[in-house]
Amino acid sequence: xxxxxxxxxxxxxxxxxxxxxxxxxxxxxxxxxxxxxxxxxxxxxxxxxxxxxxxxxxxxxxxxxxxxxxxxxxxxxxxxxxxxxxxxxxxxxxxxxxxxxxxxxxxxxxxxxxxxxxxxxxxxxxxxxxxxxxxxxxxxxxxxxxxxxxxxxxxxxxxxxxxxxxxxxxxxxxxxxxxxxxxxxxxxxxxxxxxxx
Amino acid sequence: xxxxxxxxxxxxxxxxxxxxxxxxxxxxxxxxxxxxxxxxxxxxxxxxxxxxxxxxxxxxxxxxxxxxxxxxxxxxxxxxxxxxxxxxxxxxxxxxxxxxxxxxxxxxxxxxxxxxxxxxxxxxxxxxxxxxxxxxxxxxxxxxxxxxxxxxxxxxxxxxxxxxxxxxxxxxxxxxxxxxxxxxxxxxxxxxxxxxxxxxxxxxxxxxxxxxxxxxxxxxxxxxxxxxxxxxxxxxxxxxxxxxxxxxxxxxxxxxxxxxx
Numbered sequence: 058x059x060x061x062x063x064x065x066x067x068x069x070x071x072x073x074x075x076x077x078x079x080x081x082x083x084x085x086x087x088x089x090x091x092x093x094x095x096x097x098x099x100x101x102x103x104x105x106x107x108x109x110x111x112x113x114x115x116x117x118x119x120x121x122x123x124x125x126x127x128x129x130x131x132x133x134x135x136x137x138x139x140x141x142x143x144x145x146x147x148x149x150x151x152x153x154x155x156x157x158x159x160x161x162x163x164x165x166x167x168x169x170x171x172x173x174x175x176x177x178x179x180x181x182x183x184x185x186x187x188x189x190x191x192x193x194x195x196x197x198x199x200x201x202x203x204x205x206x207x208x209x210x211x212x213x214x215x216x217x218x219x220x221x222x223x224x225x226x227x228x229x230x231x232x233x234x235x236x237x238x239x240x241x242x243x244x245x246x247x248x249x250x251x252x253x254x
Numbered sequence: 255x256x257x258x259x260x261x262x263x264x265x266x267x268x269x270x271x272x273x274x275x276x277x278x279x280x281x282x283x284x285x286x287x288x289x290x291x292x293x294x295x296x297x298x299x300x301x302x303x304x305x306x307x308x309x310x311x312x313x314x315x316x317x318x319x320x321x322x323x324x325x326x327x328x329x330x331x332x333x334x335x336x337x338x339x340x341x342x343x344x345x346x347x348x349x350x351x352x353x354x355x356x357x358x359x360x361x362x363x364x365x366x367x368x369x370x371x372x373x374x375x376x377x378x379x380x381x382x383x384x385x386x387x388x389x390x391x392x393x394x395x396x397x398x399x400x401x402x403x404x405x406x407x408x409x410x411x412x413x414x415x416x417x418x419x420x421x422x423x424x425x426x427x428x429x430x431x432x433x434x435x436x437x438x439x440x441x442x443x444x445x446x447x448x449x450x451x452x453x454x455x456x457x458x459x460x461x462x463x464x465x466x467x468x469x470x471x472x473x474x475x476x477x478x479x480x481x482x483x484x485x486x487x488x489x490x491x492x493x494x495x496x497x498x499x500x501x502x503x504x505x506x507x508x509x510x511x512x513x514x515x
Contacts, residue, residue: 156474192325195463220492221485229484230477248476 084182084203085174087211091119092169092186095161112158120157121204121212122150128214129228133235133242141242152249169199180206181214290415290487293404301407302479308410309461317461328462330374335456337366337373339388341431346389350397358384387496391429392421396494405483413486 126149168189188197200217215224238244340363347356362378370377403416436449
């Protein structure tokens with residue numbers, strides 16, 4: 058058997074043995090890659106509209122928007138009809154992407170370093186990172202709650218900034234709107250639809 | 255007499271608080287976060303609006319001007335304020351039974367006050383002291399199992415709870431050595447105005463460090479009041495639990511039913 062044949066056979070074996078796990082991705086690698094993509098977008102030469110669109114695309118791929126939406130409803134999600142759920146999913150996604158992209162669009166070239174990870178259970182891993190300090194703001198610790206039920210397609214479910222959960226904050230906000238409107242879920246739908254930042 | 259009235263009020267507030275904690279209304283404890291009642295929401299929202307107005311007219315412009323100072327000046331000022339806060343942290347470390355950190359923080363205070371020239375330079379950090387964690391009397395009450403009571407928004411001072419407000423009163427009842435030295439120290443170098451100045455500069459320093467963050471939160475909130483309330487209560491929960499890295503695991507149950515993908 059020639060040296061070339063051996064190389065080809067080895068290549069084929071390695072290629073096929075990797076297929077099963079080819080798309081499995083470690084949560085910390087996933088977060089660092091997502092952060093790098095966002096940083097590249099923010100630091101690039103795109104105009105504001107293009108930048109926002111690009112950030113929305115990244116969020117659609119890497120964030121569990123639907124899961125976050127239901128979580129944010131708290132106990133109210135149990136009382137929704139299927140029709141209301143579908144309506145809510147659409148409205149929430151639009152709201153989330155608008156809010157998410159405009160929050161990030163303010164930053165230019167943020168440097169985030171992924172430091173460590175901690176598996177909470179089969180479904181979740183926390184990834185810990187640091188937003189490097191600039192002369193305008195101090196260093197910020199950011200935790201990423203990554204949903205790992207499907208290890209080939211991890212998704213971000215929460216950001217914990219200096220120990221404060223953004224999704225919990227959003228849940229409190231939604232609950233406050235519903236409660237101040239006597240439990241009327243449509244009031245929340247209206248607020249989400251009318252959101253302008 | 256003034257002290258007696260204050261002490262009585264705090265005792266009353268805390269007793270009421272402990273009772274409220276037992277009937278299931280105040281679930282926030284050091285082990286498990288729960289819902290803190292916003293008993294005076296209308297009044298709180300009014301005070302919040304007042305504070306927002308004051309922020310717009312006074313605090314934000316002052317914080318922006320403060321931001322214009324050279325970075326070493328701001329860092330030095332911030333270091334001095336943090337160093338002074340050790341004087342509250344150390345007794346609270348002891349009250350919480352955390353004698354190790356009480357020792358570490360005492361060492362840090364001595365080094366930074368002497369070698370670090372009144373705390374301007376954080377020498378302790380450079381020589382390898384662990385990261386500093388502030389403690390206060392509200393946290394200590396929480397650690398002892400006292401419930402937070404109702405959520406409050408104080409004029410100028412901002413978000414608080416009955417327990418944390420009571421904790422703040424302890425500072426001026428002898429719990430803050432810096433307050434005692436400047437106000438009752440009977441010396442020619444310090445006066446009450448020095449104490450007030452440090453408190454005001456602390457507020458400006460905090461605002462200056464969070465200019466963009468607060469603007470961003472405000473612009474992206476559907477209900478800014480509810481967001482600030484949630485963030486304050488989460489922050490207090492985290493501090494009382496002293497759980498830097500594990501806090502998010504405490505909320506695990508909230509995610510159990512969400513399994514959409």
